Amino acid sequence: MSSSSSPDIRRWYVIAAPYLWLLIFFLIPFFVVFKLSLSDVATAIPPYTPIFSWSTGIWEFFSQLDFENYTFIFGDPLYINAYFSSVKIAAVATFLTLLVAYPMAYGMARAPKAWQPTLMMLVILPFWTSFLIRIYAWIAILKPEGFATLFLTKLGIISEPLQIMNTTTAVYIGIVYSYLPFMLLPLYASLEKINPSLLEAAQDLGSRPWRSFWQVTFPLSLPGVFAGCLLVFIPAVGEFVIPDLLGGSDTLMIGKTLWTEFFNNRDWPLASAVAVLLLFVLIVPIVIFQRQQQLEREAGR
Amino acid sequence: MKTRFSWFNLTSITFGFAFLYIPILLLVIYSFNESKLVTVWGGFSTKWYGSLLQNQALMDAAWVTIRVAVVSATIATALGTLAAITLVRMGRFPGRTLFSGMIFAPLVMPDVIIGLSLLLMFVAIGFDRGFWTITLAHITFTMCYAAVVVQARLQDFDKSVEEAAMDLGATPVNTFFQITLPIIAPSVISAWLLAFTLSLDDLVLASFATGPGATTLPMKIYSQVRLGVTPEINAISTILIGIVTVGVLTAAYITKRQTDKAERERRRAFGATG
Amino acid sequence: MTVATASQSTPTLTPRAGPRTAAPQSGFAPWNDPKKPPIVRFEGITKRFDDFVAVKNITLDIYEREFFALLGPSGCGKSTLLRMLGGFEKPTEGKIIVAGQDITDMPPYDRPVNMMFQSYALFPHMTVEGNIGFGLRQEGMPKDKIAERVDEAMGMLELRQFAKRKPNQLSGGQQQRVALARAIAKKPRIVLLDEPLGALDKKLRQQAQFELMRIQETTGTTFIIVTHDQEEAMTVASRIAVMDKGDLVQVATPGDIYENPKTRYISGFIGDVNLFEGKVSAVADGCVEIESTEGSKLKTRSAEPVSVGQQVWLALRPEKIRISHDQPSSTVNAIPGKVEDIGYLGSISHYHVRTAGGQRITALRANAAHAVERSISWEDSVWLDWPVDAGVVLTR
Numbered sequence: 001m002s003s004s005s006s007p008d009i010r011r012w013y014v015i016a017a018p019y020l021w022l023l024i025f026f027l028i029p030f031f032v033v034f035k036l037s038l039s040d041v042a043t044a045i046p047p048y049t050p051i052f053s054w055s056t057g058i059w060e061f062f063s064q065l066d067f068e069n070y071t072f073i074f075g076d077p078l079y080i081n082a083y084f085s086s087v088k089i090a091a092v093a094t095f096l097t098l099l100v101a102y103p104m105a106y107g108m109a110r111a112p113k114a115w116q117p118t119l120m121m122l123v124i125l126p127f128w129t130s131f132l133i134r135i136y137a138w139i140a141i142l143k144p145e146g147f148a149t150l151f152l153t154k155l156g157i158i159s160e161p162l163q164i165m166n167t168t169t170a171v172y173i174g175i176v177y178s179y180l181p182f183m184l185l186p187l188y189a190s191l192e193k194i195n196p197s198l199l200e201a202a203q204d205l206g207s208r209p210w211r212s213f214w215q216v217t218f219p220l221s222l223p224g225v226f227a228g229c230l231l232v233f234i235p236a237v238g239e240f241v242i243p244d245l246l247g248g249s250d251t252l253m254i255g256k257t258l259w260t261e262f263f264n265n266r267d268w269p270l271a272s273a274v275a276v277l278l279l280f281v282l283i284v285p286i287v288i289f290q291r292q293q294q295l296e297r298e299a300g301r
Numbered sequence: 302m303k304t305r306f307s308w309f310n311l312t313s314i315t316f317g318f319a320f321l322y323i324p325i326l327l328l329v330i331y332s333f334n335e336s337k338l339v340t341v342w343g344g345f346s347t348k349w350y351g352s353l354l355q356n357q358a359l360m361d362a363a364w365v366t367i368r369v370a371v372v373s374a375t376i377a378t379a380l381g382t383l384a385a386i387t388l389v390r391m392g393r394f395p396g397r398t399l400f401s402g403m404i405f406a407p408l409v410m411p412d413v414i415i416g417l418s419l420l421l422m423f424v425a426i427g428f429d430r431g432f433w434t435i436t437l438a439h440i441t442f443t444m445c446y447a448a449v450v451v452q453a454r455l456q457d458f459d460k461s462v463e464e465a466a467m468d469l470g471a472t473p474v475n476t477f478f479q480i481t482l483p484i485i486a487p488s489v490i491s492a493w494l495l496a497f498t499l500s501l502d503d504l505v506l507a508s509f510a511t512g513p514g515a516t517t518l519p520m521k522i523y524s525q526v527r528l529g530v531t532p533e534i535n536a537i538s539t540i541l542i543g544i545v546t547v548g549v550l551t552a553a554y555i556t557k558r559q560t561d562k563a564e565r566e567r568r569r570a571f572g573a574t575g
Numbered sequence: 576m577t578v579a580t581a582s583q584s585t586p587t588l589t590p591r592a593g594p595r596t597a598a599p600q601s602g603f604a605p606w607n608d609p610k611k612p613p614i615v616r617f618e619g620i621t622k623r624f625d626d627f628v629a630v631k632n633i634t635l636d637i638y639e640r641e642f643f644a645l646l647g648p649s650g651c652g653k654s655t656l657l658r659m660l661g662g663f664e665k666p667t668e669g670k671i672i673v674a675g676q677d678i679t680d681m682p683p684y685d686r687p688v689n690m691m692f693q694s695y696a697l698f699p700h701m702t703v704e705g706n707i708g709f710g711l712r713q714e715g716m717p718k719d720k721i722a723e724r725v726d727e728a729m730g731m732l733e734l735r736q737f738a739k740r741k742p743n744q745l746s747g748g749q750q751q752r753v754a755l756a757r758a759i760a761k762k763p764r765i766v767l768l769d770e771p772l773g774a775l776d777k778k779l780r781q782q783a784q785f786e787l788m789r790i791q792e793t794t795g796t797t798f799i800i801v802t803h804d805q806e807e808a809m810t811v812a813s814r815i816a817v818m819d820k821g822d823l824v825q826v827a828t829p830g831d832i833y834e835n836p837k838t839r840y841i842s843g844f845i846g847d848v849n850l851f852e853g854k855v856s857a858v859a860d861g862c863v864e865i866e867s868t869e870g871s872k873l874k875t876r877s878a879e880p881v882s883v884g885q886q887v888w889l890a891l892r893p894e895k896i897r898i899s900h901d902q903p904s905s906t907v908n909a910i911p912g913k914v915e916d917i918g919y920l921g922s923i924s925h926y927h928v929r930t931a932g933g934q935r936i937t938a939l940r941a942n943a944a945h946a947v948e949r950s951i952s953w954e955d956s957v958w959l960d961w962p963v964d965a966g967v968v969l970t971r
Contacts, residue, residue: 010473011391011394014383014386014387014391015383015387015391015394015400017380017383018380018381018383018384018387018400018444018448019387019396019400021380021440021441021444022384022400022403022404022441022444023403025419025422025437025438025440025441026403026406026407026415026441027399027403028422029415029418029419029421029422030418032418032421032422032425033414033417033418033421036421100317100320101317103309103313103317104313104314104316104317106310106313107309107310107311107312107313107314107317108310108314110307110310111310111314117557119314121549121550121553122318122321123321124549125545125546125549126321126322126325128494128495128498128545128549129325129498129541129542129545129546130501130502130519130538130541130542130545131502131504132502132504132519132522132523132526133328133522133538133541133542134324134325136328136522136526136530136534136538137324137325137327137328137538138324139526139530140327140328140331140530141324141327143530147327177320177321177324180317180320180321230409231408231409234409234410234411235409235410235411235412237411238410238411238412238413238414239411240411240412240413240505241504241505241523244527245526245527255411255413258413258417259413262417262509263508268421271417272417272421275413275414275417275418278411278413278414279414282410282411285409286406286409286410287402289405289409290401290402290405290406293401293405294401294405
């Protein structure tokens with residue numbers, strides 16, 4: 001290290017690489033998307049009018065932009081419904097994930113200390129195996145002649161094949177299943193942090209176990225609940241693979257709409273506009289999530 | 302004080318893990334099914350594994366996927382480690398909020414948005430799409446995960462160790478390579494593994510970022526899954542699950558052995574006390 | 576070489592003379608009244624954690640209005656005993672009876688005891704008021720009544736100004752007071768204190784000890800405190816139970832424990848002590864003559880029955896030993912030696928004297944303002960002597 005460079009300059013060597021990378025490959029592309037969402041579709045390769053060329057000039061460039069794609073989206077109930085139904089499906093699925101994950105995280109946090117690393121491992125392991133494969137595994141279970149039907153018929157619970165595949169129910173199952181670790185980990189972290197003597201204190205002061213749970217454990221686990229819900233909700237709104245493979249024609253989700261617009265209809269400007277609006281829907285929860293992460297990091301110091 | 306499993310806890314954990322693992326187990330078991338029908342057991346067979354090896358397109362896709370994953374995980378881990386140091390050790394600097402926003406946003410951002418925006422930029426600057434565009438896309442989103450993993454470790458470790466090294470005359474660069482990096486090494490390794498599997502796993506970004514000639518395994522699997530469930534996909538899934546499981550368990554075993562060793566040494570140093 | 580002085584650094588550890596403040600009636604000694612029923616009775620309590628025995632067959636009575644201390648080093652089982660009374664651990668064997676009722680199997684939330692936790696265990700998401708009122712809310716007490724009781728408890732511990740604060744906005748001493756206020760707010764019959772002052776610094780701890788005594792006195796509640804700090808136990812308690820490795824070694828008043836320790840362990844654990852190892856050479860009308868291994872003949876009264884030839888230890892508190900330049904007139908219990916070290920502590924000084932036999936003995940002398948006597952300094956030849964009733968003969 002040359003002694004001539006001041007610590008302040010040296011600092012920037014470290015900061016610059018990841019910073020520039022994210023600026024170029026994460027932030028700037030959004031502006032490209034935004035610009036494109038204001039352009040018109042063209043039957044060419046690439047299938048839209050040029051982003052910018054010096055020959056046409058600045059004025060020309062701006063004069064070509066318009067909100068046509070947005071007015072089209074707002075004019076077509078298909079898109080609006082897709083946004084609403086994405087948010088609704090994601091919200092319901094997030095709540096269901098919370099219901100499944102909470103008792104599990106609670107059980108893990110209260111398990112003998114020697115067991116906890118192993119249990120953690122077992123939660124994370126499926127998360128490391130392919131997302132696509134895990135969704136695929138559910139197709140074999142949920143389809144009418146699948147394992148669920150076989151199993152429940154054997155038990156005599158049902159006599160007709162299950163009609164879950166290609167419905168919104170299947171999408172819920174898929175989201176709960178694939179996002180479970182994202183909910184579990186922050187929940188477990190916040191539950192595990194609770195000092196057991198707080199619960200002893202509550203009981204000592206006359207609170208029965210169930211009340212102690214609602215008075216002490218649950219309020220103290222709220223940061224974990226909050227973080228877990230954001231981690232599930234935000235990506236679930238824009239989910240594509242799950243509704244595409246498990247959902248049916250009645251399952252409207254915006255991620256799938258975007259995919260169809262882009263790959264099947266090859267309307268890149270319209271797909272861009274859909275993406276911009278999706279980002280618009282998600283910007284508030286994303287900012288909240290980011291604030292929370294930052295607070296946690298500062299508190300962890 | 303020792304705690305034991307209570308009935309409620311044991312039940313909720315058992316059901317939770319059953320939910321997590323039964324689908325995967327079924328998939329693995331039926332990859333050894335003789336029958337072409339995926340839900341009817343026709344006897345044990347490994348023929349679907351054999352037919353995989355004959356499938357040249359699938360093998361090519363697997364090779365592309367592994368190359369992308371190795372390259373992108375390595376670069377992403379390096380960038381992610383720098384990003385983690387920036388977040389934890391650099392204090393305030395202009396644009397810090399934007400920086401941490403760009404680290405955390407990709408963790409939750411729907412991948413269709415990231416994929417679309419990257420593709421449009423590649424097209425805009427006239428970048429030839431294929432192997433490298435997929436790799437660039439993967440670096441961008443996996444470096445954020447890597448940063449978060451390394452950051453967690455950096456936060457818990459005692460900064461005075463670094464200060465002691467500098468006090469003893471080590472330059473910041475030497476301090477990083479001789480002190481900081483060895484201490485955070487396990488988290489850097491897990492960051493690499495995470496980046497590697499995320500890349501191995503990705504369908505959406507790769508579908509957007511790819512060009513002619515570069516097809517990854519998830520893209521291949523996806524196009525087949527859309528046509529229905531086949532034992533061949535079960536077989537390739539089982540192989541992937543096997544690779545990941547062995548890798549993760551090995552990593553866990555290594556870390557556990559290290560922490561156990563450290564714990565034993567600590568106990569010996571302080572003497573066993575009740 | 577025999578065991579010399581136990582190395583406690585505390586300068587003075589004489590128990591307070593006169594009637595105990597914790598027990599206002601000068602004759603407060605319900606444990607001597609066989610007709611008085613105890614408020615807490617541990618009956619043959621044993622607690623095992625897997626193969627580790629934390630508490631071994633303890634039987635112990637504690638009486639109403641007592642300030643009772645469980646004293647011992649960490650891991651001696653004192654906290655486990657307290658936690659069994661609180662209901663957080665189940666005894667492996669034995670019964671716990673509170674006010675005549677067997678509560679062994681009663682869950683914590685039904686027990687008439689409240690605990691002040693070592694870590695305070697304040698609810699981080701509730702204000703000071705919320706914490707103190709928590710127990711009252713569980714009873715379904717009307718809101719205005721709760722407010723009244725909370726205010727009363729806050730007043731008693733000077734917490735009113737912090738009512739709306741959260742625990743993390745309080746200093747350690749304030750948190751400790753909130754924890755105490757929360758434990759007394761329900762007016763339980765018994766308050767349990769698990770190392771309540773362990774997290775405070777020394778000065779604050781002494782203040783807090785007197786505060787605990789004041790609260791105990793004004794509320795008239797039975798307090799049971801667990802501590803490893805002998806000074807604290809001596810200060811606050813009406814009686815002390817000394818525990819070691821799960822056993823109850825001695826239960827007595829602080830004065831008794833200090834003056835008549837039952838074992839070498841207790842004599843060394845509470846206060847400083849000089850121990851002479853030796854064999855009994857003669858026994859006559861209440862007096863025992865000991866030939867110490869260090870080579871002198873020591874004469875002392877003994878309540879403990881001993882026989883000639885038995886191995887015993889003579890425990891002698893430093894402040895009971897007179898140190899002077901002149902040879903004392905009596906030849907009984909007088910040993911010459913040389914001053915090796917002097918610890919000046921302001922009001923008093925410690926003198927470490929090496930005897931001809933090689934034993935190191937600590938003597939204490941008050942630094943009186945008028946220096947009538949010639950001051951003693953390093954390397955001086957001195958005489959140590961003490962009366963026959965100054966020491967205690969120990970057989971264990």
